[in-house]
Amino acid sequence: MSLTKREVENVAHLARLEITEGEIERVVENLSSIINFVDQLRGADTGDVLPMAHPLDMSQRLRTDEVSESDQRERFQVNTSAVEAGLYLVPKVIE
Amino acid sequence: MEWETVIGLEIHAQLNTVSKIFSGASTAYGAEPNTQACLVDLGYPGQLPVLNAEAVAKAVKFGLATGSKVARRSVFARKNYFYPDLPKGYQISQFELPIVETGKIEVVLEDGSIKVVGLTRAHLEEDAGKSLHEDFAGMTGIDLNRAGTPLLEIVSEPEMYNAREAVAYMKTIHTLVRYLDISDGNMQEGSFRCDANVSVRPKGSEKLGTRAEIKNLNSFRFVERAINFEVERQIDILESGGKVVQETRLYDSVKDETRSMRSKEEANDYRYFPDPDLLPVVLEESYIEDIGKTLPELPGQKRKRFIDEHGLSAYDAGVLTASRELGDYYEHVVGRLGGDPKLAANWVSGELAGALNKAGLDITESVVGPQALADMLGRVLDNTISGKIAKDVFEAMWNGEGTADEIIEARGLKQITDSSAIEAVIDQVMEANPGQLADYRSGKDRLFGFFVGQVMKATQGKANPAQVNDVLRKKLAG
Numbered sequence: 001m002s003l004t005k006r007e008v009e010n011v012a013h014l015a016r017l018e019i020t021e022g023e024i025e026r027v028v029e030n031l032s033s034i035i036n037f038v039d040q041l042r043g044a045d046t047g048d049v050l051p052m053a054h055p056l057d058m059s060q061r062l063r064t065d066e067v068s069e070s071d072q073r074e075r076f077q078v079n080t081s082a083v084e085a086g087l088y089l090v091p092k093v094i095e
Numbered sequence: 096m097e098w099e100t101v102i103g104l105e106i107h108a109q110l111n112t113v114s115k116i117f118s119g120a121s122t123a124y125g126a127e128p129n130t131q132a133c134l135v136d137l138g139y140p141g142q143l144p145v146l147n148a149e150a151v152a153k154a155v156k157f158g159l160a161t162g163s164k165v166a167r168r169s170v171f172a173r174k175n176y177f178y179p180d181l182p183k184g185y186q187i188s189q190f191e192l193p194i195v196e197t198g199k200i201e202v203v204l205e206d207g208s209i210k211v212v213g214l215t216r217a218h219l220e221e222d223a224g225k226s227l228h229e230d231f232a233g234m235t236g237i238d239l240n241r242a243g244t245p246l247l248e249i250v251s252e253p254e255m256y257n258a259r260e261a262v263a264y265m266k267t268i269h270t271l272v273r274y275l276d277i278s279d280g281n282m283q284e285g286s287f288r289c290d291a292n293v294s295v296r297p298k299g300s301e302k303l304g305t306r307a308e309i310k311n312l313n314s315f316r317f318v319e320r321a322i323n324f325e326v327e328r329q330i331d332i333l334e335s336g337g338k339v340v341q342e343t344r345l346y347d348s349v350k351d352e353t354r355s356m357r358s359k360e361e362a363n364d365y366r367y368f369p370d371p372d373l374l375p376v377v378l379e380e381s382y383i384e385d386i387g388k389t390l391p392e393l394p395g396q397k398r399k400r401f402i403d404e405h406g407l408s409a410y411d412a413g414v415l416t417a418s419r420e421l422g423d424y425y426e427h428v429v430g431r432l433g434g435d436p437k438l439a440a441n442w443v444s445g446e447l448a449g450a451l452n453k454a455g456l457d458i459t460e461s462v463v464g465p466q467a468l469a470d471m472l473g474r475v476l477d478n479t480i481s482g483k484i485a486k487d488v489f490e491a492m493w494n495g496e497g498t499a500d501e502i503i504e505a506r507g508l509k510q511i512t513d514s515s516a517i518e519a520v521i522d523q524v525m526e527a528n529p530g531q532l533a534d535y536r537s538g539k540d541r542l543f544g545f546f547v548g549q550v551m552k553a554t555q556g557k558a559n560p561a562q563v564n565d566v567l568r569k570k571l572a573g
Binding site: 058 | 119121128129130145148149170177227235237364373376
């Protein structure tokens with residue numbers, strides 16, 4: 001199975017990755033060959049196999065419902081470029 | 096052409112845990128912005144989510160209460176999209192293997208009939224933060240306190256056929272989550288909101304029409320209005336030969352219309368995949384059984400019991416089971432009164448509900464408690480006061496003038512049941528109104544009410560109405 005240039009462009013856009021005109025052909029080729037590996041796996045009979053959700057064969061540990069984090073806003077907001085009234089400021093998004 | 100509307104709802108109920116679904120930050124509402132957003136909620140690199148046991152338990156509770164299949168194994172997945180109030184670039188949700196699948200909800204419609212709505216699934220996920228679009232010099236402000244708050248997304252089958260059914264279904268779920276104490280259901284604070292999938296098709300057609308998804312409806316009234324607007328919009332398009340576009344729309348409550356959210360159209364490709372940061376959630380049989388034992392009597396069961404055992408009407412039973420606290424109050428009154436559930440029901444859903452409503456209070460904040468109300472109603476049952484006087488007594492109790500007995504005593508409201516006293520009053524009234532008496536005796540039966548009124552007036556409403564009727568009828572007959 002081979003991906004089209006359009007499909008790759010679409011996935012790149014959804015992932016907000018910039019792929020230049022010069023790179024696109026190589027990316028299409030590489031991604032297509034990965035998809036082909038997956039296609040080979042499809043040939044295996046997995047009718048009786050539970051789909052794997054995680055490489056570790058373990059189940060999720062749960063935590064007790066307790067507040068364990070204190071307010072560290074000042075420290076965290078040192079790392080951001082714009083703050084006002086405790087809010088992180090970002091370029092305007094509007095519906 | 097005749098059209099049929101088809102509606103499915105996705106309800107988001109915030110689970111009332113104290114900490115977030117994947118971190119130990121507080122979920123308390125109303126804190127200063129970003130003071131309850133820790134490194135996990137902020138999506139810092141290297142931070143790992145750890146699942147909150149209580150969020151799982153609450154989802155299981157919901158599953159058991161709706162007769163759904165509770166998955167022995169469920170999996171968290173990443174739902175990928177970019178938005179500033181979603182710092183990680185993905186929302187942790189469940190996709191292929193949700194924790195709850197295929198249940199049913201019995202919905203009581205306005206006419207008292209019961210409609211069964213299928214539940215497709217309910218899954219756990221984290222809420223996003225909040226974007227504030229005003230007042231920041233052309234910038235958007237982001238508050239991530241809400242990010243990571245546990246949500247149960249409850250997805251219905253497309254089995255509702257008008258806006259009122261959809262609202263009745265939403266109210267049923269709202270009541271249920273509060274009975275189960277898994278969500279506070281506070282719609283002003285956004286703890287309970289829904290998206291509506293709406294489509295229309297020619298009546299009789301099996302195939303679903305193209306749907307629009309209306310996002311973020313946070314009141315029952317808006318759900319009804321938004322659906323009604325959307326149905327008309329789609330019918331207009333189809334009748335003028337157009338095609339409905341599958342899209343996400345936003346309801347504007349000020350303009351009472353829905354409009355397209357074009358920016359999110361392309362975002363419908365979420366590229367879900369299992370979250371490698373979280374292992375599958377495996378639930379033991381014994382764990383699920385233990386949670387089953389903690390389920391309270393459910394609203395539907397309570398409603399049925401009130402109808403079957405208390406002899407209440409379907410309507411009264413519905414009103415009194417609207418919240419667990421209201422049902423408890425009513426049962427408390429009946430218990431203390433030792434009978435006459437119908438009288439208790441009338442008072443709780445009538446006079447008391449009216450007073451609460453007027454004062455803007457919840458049943459749990461009622462000025463008059465269930466014992467005090469029951470004691471007052473006891474005085475109606477033992478004929479100390481009439482039902483009419485009882486309303487005055489109740490008002491005085493509400494205003495803090497004391498217990499029913501104290502008020503009856505202080506105001507001299509004791510009912511007159513002494514028949515000679517009643518006869519004396521009736522004699523006076525007849526004597527004072529010779530014209531009406533003559534008219535009555537010559538066949539103007541309607542004047543009976545006039546005489547009753549006069550007697551009641553003369554006794555300040557204290558005469559026992561049944562006795563007055565009896566004696567008056569005899570005396571008037573001459």
